[in-house]
Amino acid sequence: xxxxxxxxxxxxxxxxxxxxxxxxxxxxxxxxxxxxxxxxxxxxxxxxxxxxxxxxxxxxxxxxxxxxxxxxxxxxxxxxxxxxxxxxxxxxxxxxxxxxxxxxxxxxxxxxxxxxxxxxxxxxxxxxxxxxxxxxxxxxxxxxxxxxxxxxxxxxxxxxxxxxxxxxxxxxxxxxxxxxxxxxxxxxxxxxxxxxxxxxxxxxxxxxxxxxxxxxxxxxxxxxxxxxxxxxxxxxxxxxxxxxxxxxxxxxxxxxxxxxxxxxxxxxxxxxxxxxxxxxxxxxxxxxxxxxxxxxxxxxxxxxxxxxxxxxxxxxx
Amino acid sequence: xxxxxxxxxxxxxxxxxxxxxxxxxxxxxxxxxxxxxxxxxxxxxxxxxxxxxxxxxxxxxxxxxxxxxxxxxxxxxxxxxxxxxxxxxxxxxxxxxxxxxxxxxxxxxxxxxxxxxxxxxxxxxxxxxxxxxxxxxxxxxxxxxxxxxxxxxxxxxxxxxxxxxxxxxxxxxxxxxxxxxxxxxxxxxxxxxxxxxxxxxxxxxxxxxxxxxxxxxxxxxxxxxxxxxxxxxxxxxxxxxxxxxxxxxxxxxxxxxxxxxxxxxxxxxxxxx
Ligand SMILES: Nc1ncnc2c1ncn2[C@@H]1O[C@H](COP(=O)(O)OP(=O)(O)O)[C@@H](O)[C@H]1O
Ligand SMILES: [Mg+2]
Numbered sequence: 001x002x003x004x005x006x007x008x009x010x011x012x013x014x015x016x017x018x019x020x021x022x023x024x025x026x027x028x029x030x031x032x033x034x035x036x037x038x039x040x041x042x043x044x045x046x047x048x049x050x051x052x053x054x055x056x057x058x059x060x061x062x063x064x065x066x067x068x069x070x071x072x073x074x075x076x077x078x079x080x081x082x083x084x085x086x087x088x089x090x091x092x093x094x095x096x097x098x099x100x101x102x103x104x105x106x107x108x109x110x111x112x113x114x115x116x117x118x119x120x121x122x123x124x125x126x127x128x129x130x131x132x133x134x135x136x137x138x139x140x141x142x143x144x145x146x147x148x149x150x151x152x153x154x155x156x157x158x159x160x161x162x163x164x165x166x167x168x169x170x171x172x173x174x175x176x177x178x179x180x181x182x183x184x185x186x187x188x189x190x191x192x193x194x195x196x197x198x199x200x201x202x203x204x205x206x207x208x209x210x211x212x213x214x215x216x217x218x219x220x221x222x223x224x225x226x227x228x229x230x231x232x233x234x235x236x237x238x239x240x241x242x243x244x245x246x247x248x249x250x251x252x253x254x255x256x257x258x259x260x261x262x263x264x265x266x267x268x269x270x271x272x273x274x275x276x277x278x279x280x281x282x283x284x285x286x287x288x289x290x291x292x293x294x295x296x297x298x299x300x301x302x303x304x305x306x307x308x309x310x311x312x313x314x315x316x317x
Numbered sequence: 318x319x320x321x322x323x324x325x326x327x328x329x330x331x332x333x334x335x336x337x338x339x340x341x342x343x344x345x346x347x348x349x350x351x352x353x354x355x356x357x358x359x360x361x362x363x364x365x366x367x368x369x370x371x372x373x374x375x376x377x378x379x380x381x382x383x384x385x386x387x388x389x390x391x392x393x394x395x396x397x398x399x400x401x402x403x404x405x406x407x408x409x410x411x412x413x414x415x416x417x418x419x420x421x422x423x424x425x426x427x428x429x430x431x432x433x434x435x436x437x438x439x440x441x442x443x444x445x446x447x448x449x450x451x452x453x454x455x456x457x458x459x460x461x462x463x464x465x466x467x468x469x470x471x472x473x474x475x476x477x478x479x480x481x482x483x484x485x486x487x488x489x490x491x492x493x494x495x496x497x498x499x500x501x502x503x504x505x506x507x508x509x510x511x512x513x514x515x516x517x518x519x520x521x522x523x524x525x526x527x528x529x530x531x532x533x534x535x536x537x538x539x540x541x542x543x544x545x546x547x548x549x550x551x552x553x554x555x556x557x558x559x560x561x562x563x564x565x566x567x568x569x570x571x572x573x574x575x576x577x578x579x580x581x582x583x584x585x586x587x588x589x590x
Binding site for chain 2: 188190191193194195196197198199200201202204208209212213216287289290291
């Protein structure tokens, strides 16, 4: 069988041997029906089981979902996520730029920072900053072996919230720095040369030409990091930083309704992550400007095989 | 400088607009330029010809200091590129000053290098707004004029990925003109194009030359060089072997190496057509 038999040309049809008529494929796929039945059964069994089990106190879930303490914890979780990501992003950009300069000193600094902070588990970092107050009652900024300039009381400086922020953002910055560095490197050198040739300063070149294009590459990894970070904030309950998990734990340590409260917490994390995923999709679409042809709105739309573009390429003299 | 006319023909003085003085450039062991000197006067069209690797791109990139020469200096429109005078000495200048000096040149690259995340119009507006600090309104109006000049008025809203190679290169030419440079540097503007698209780009370049735009063009299009150039430089292994009018260099080359290169390239041309 040769491939050209499948595409009979209307004008030369007679030159080919006649084909048997084509019968359309059956619309019902039995394997798909079977998959549907099995998965539906699993889901229904789970939902019914969960709903009818009295020990899972759904009444308590409903009561605590909007409990003021839980909502206060939710607020803290959101603030922790937002502020720690903001710090990590700025620090990540700075580290990425340091790692990319020709100057060996900032490069070595960035490399060391990234290695150290990527290696230590965030939980350890969190506890480290929290207990730092115990061993270093004051932090002094001054000239080494010289006079002191400022002295802070560590216990005042490093509150639970501050320790949580440090623990969550310093390590995250190391990961983001690597994503950002990769994104910047993915922008072809010709782009920055063209910008320089247009009279843009290196700073303008970076912010107007390189970074906007790097963002497109960075965003998927960044979105994943943000979602991980939402969940990482739950760790701060070990230092009692007042997040969603801390509040839930405070409640169930008194009334022993661990499961309903953990369900409440899970529901809130699920809501946050679903919303963030939608936002991420929107932002990714925005930054794919110039990379996806706008005429191809839906990828499912079939293009005729012969037309290479749906807009005719005009001839200009 | 005129505000609205996209033409660049201006006769301020008869000084060379570009003065390349004994420029050397090495990449480690590789000597890409071994002491090149050349002068370009206002309104002149200089064609750089020569085999691949002869240093044409490096020379163009040294003129606008995308590459820093390892020896010699380049003067463009009066300033010594990459240097600023301070108390009677020339000192290496900062990036901001260099960016300002670069505005006397516009560059067209072999692979277009349009800003991929910006439309054709935005590409042409970027230099005037972000580089020169012009108001967006004025820059937009001028960008529309420049796109019309290269025959792409109706493509203003298209992204580079939606344009053919020839169209992209014409937008790149408009972009290079957008900062009102004194001289246009073109590095093999048609080498990356499908043969049928070469003509539309060469037509635009020829038009600009006729309007008196000063340019330096590295090219393998010998016929174009012969028609449009006022001076031709033949380069080989980082040196200028021969220079003169197209009639001298292309029709009656003195140097054997020039003649050899020209026969080689015309043989290649007849083979493909
Ligand atoms: N960035 C670079 N690093 C190392 N060698 C280079 C670089 N750019 C150019 N060269 C070398 O310099 C020589 C001249 O190159 P080029 O100016 O690109 O020539 P042309 O444009 O005439 O083809 C070549 O031998 C090339 O390999
Ligand atoms: Mg070249």
